[in-house]
Amino acid sequence: xxxxxxxxxxxxxxxxxxxxxxxxxxxxxxxxxxxxxxxxxxxxxxxxxxxxxxxxxxxxxxxxxxxxxxxxxxxxxxxxxxxxxxxxxxxxxxxxxxxxxxxxxxxxxx
Amino acid sequence: xxxxxxxxxxxxxxxxxxxxxxxxxxxxxxxxxxxxxxxxxxxxxxxxxxxxxxxxxxxxxxxxxxxxxxxxxxxxxxxxxxxxxxxxxxxxxxxxxxxxxxxxxxxxxxxxxxxxxxxxxxxxxxxxxxxxxxxxxxxxxxxxxxxxxxxxxxxxxxxxxxxxxxxxxxxxxxxxxxxxxxxxxxxxxxxxxxxxxxxxxxxxxxxxxxxxxxxxxxxxxxxxxxxxxxxxxxxxxxx
Numbered sequence: 277x278x279x280x281x282x283x284x285x286x287x288x289x290x291x292x293x294x295x296x297x298x299x300x301x302x303x304x305x306x307x308x309x310x311x312x313x314x315x316x317x318x319x320x321x322x323x324x325x326x327x328x329x330x331x332x333x334x335x336x337x338x339x340x341x342x343x344x345x346x347x348x349x350x351x352x353x354x355x356x357x358x359x360x361x362x363x364x365x366x367x368x369x370x371x372x373x374x375x376x377x378x379x380x381x382x383x384x385x386x
Numbered sequence: 387x388x389x390x391x392x393x394x395x396x397x398x399x400x401x402x403x404x405x406x407x408x409x410x411x412x413x414x415x416x417x418x419x420x421x422x423x424x425x426x427x428x429x430x431x432x433x434x435x436x437x438x439x440x441x442x443x444x445x446x447x448x449x450x451x452x453x454x455x456x457x458x459x460x461x462x463x464x465x466x467x468x469x470x471x472x473x474x475x476x477x478x479x480x481x482x483x484x485x486x487x488x489x490x491x492x493x494x495x496x497x498x499x500x501x502x503x504x505x506x507x508x509x510x511x512x513x514x515x516x517x518x519x520x521x522x523x524x525x526x527x528x529x530x531x532x533x534x535x536x537x538x539x540x541x542x543x544x545x546x547x548x549x550x551x552x553x554x555x556x557x558x559x560x561x562x563x564x565x566x567x568x569x570x571x572x573x574x575x576x577x578x579x580x581x582x583x584x585x586x587x588x589x590x591x592x593x594x595x596x597x598x599x600x601x602x603x604x605x606x607x608x609x610x611x612x613x614x615x616x617x618x619x620x621x622x623x624x625x
Contacts, residue, residue: 279435285465286438289455290445292473294503300483301502306491309484316617317481321507322572322581323588323612324478327605328450329568330589331596340597348565355566359573365508366417368573372566373424376559 347384351375400525407529414508414530415537418449422538424563425452426545427555432460436546443542447504447535450571451475453564474606482510489520497524504531507571580623584616 309317333352334342344350355372362368422443429439434456442452451472458468483505490498509531513520520527555561576582592608600607 279438281465282434282438282459283441285455285459285468286442286446288465288469289442289451289472292469293446293448293451293476293479296473296477296480297483297502297505298499300480301487301490301498301505302495304484304487305493305498307488309488312617312621314484315620316613317484319581319584319613319616319620320481320609321478322575322585323616324475324605324609325568325572325575326585326589327592327608327612328454328475329565329572331593331604332565335593335596338597340593348562351559351562352565352569355569356573359570363574364413364417365567365570365574366413366420368570369417369421369424369563369566372569373559373562376562377557380557380559 345385347376347379350379403523403526404529407523407526408533410512410526411530411533411537414512414534417508418534418537419541419544421449421563421567422541423545423548424560425449425456426542426547427549427552427560428453428545428563429456429542430546430549431552431555432456434459439546440539440542443539446472447538448472448476448479448506449538449567450564453567471605474609477609478507479505479510482507482514486510486513486517486520489517492521493524497528501528501531504535506534509534511574580616580620583619584612587615588612 333348334340334346336346336348342349351372354375355368358371359365359368425443426439429442429452430436439456442455446452446455454471454475455468458471483502486505487498490501493501512530513527516523552558572585576585588608588611591611592604595604595607
């Protein structure tokens, strides 16, 4: 892909990332949010994180795969309790990547 | 005109605050260096130029969106879809900004603008644990943010260098860094039953839509439906 197109795309990404960070910071500084809007916004992070995550764990080659052949799914079964127990992003990332690396070393196909 | 910045920097109380802010950033730094490294390696392998990969860490500074963008660029996805996806994925920062801002009434606009630029899931999590001091401790809060982004950029640079040495990212499990990061962030978010229900709904709907062939907009559609349904359940329980 053309690096110049990528450059302009990154500028666009920067803009659409900054605006949702900036506008509430500027305009709600020292104010209160409508309670219903606040309650809805509070549910966005778990909804969007899970929506991004789950298909990458349980869909393989356009099909649902909840078997132990699916290394990403197996690694998640280990990474979730690690995240819950240690409340640490870096520990979760290291263990998750470690399980995938080990799994591939031991012969998992993915 | 006096250079107020120079006076600020010489004030021992301000130096103390900056040191405290950098110390508080340490857990983030420990997480960002390896994840930034993974991003740098993947970006270096994907055909994006090193300058563009680094630029993304400097001006976008949003881990998950950067990983997703690298994947989309590699698969030849067009600019519009990449930008829309980035917007959706990062829309969650709106909530984080909205929840911190009411505690920052004493901040000037230029400092608020700089603070917002470095607002991520992780810096938000740290600020929200000491939200009551945010108004008085501006240098501490900004130092925390700058230290966090510096570690992200440092990780990226290391990864870009290592990309040339690493033949394939798969044996190291680097292609799992993003999923693992989402697992850590998701577990950190799920502090109530209603959030767990919302997360299960969001993931379930996204999977169904993805399998049905909606592979560009499955994230935003699932997010909006799940958050709205979760809100409905929450309000219904309250009554």
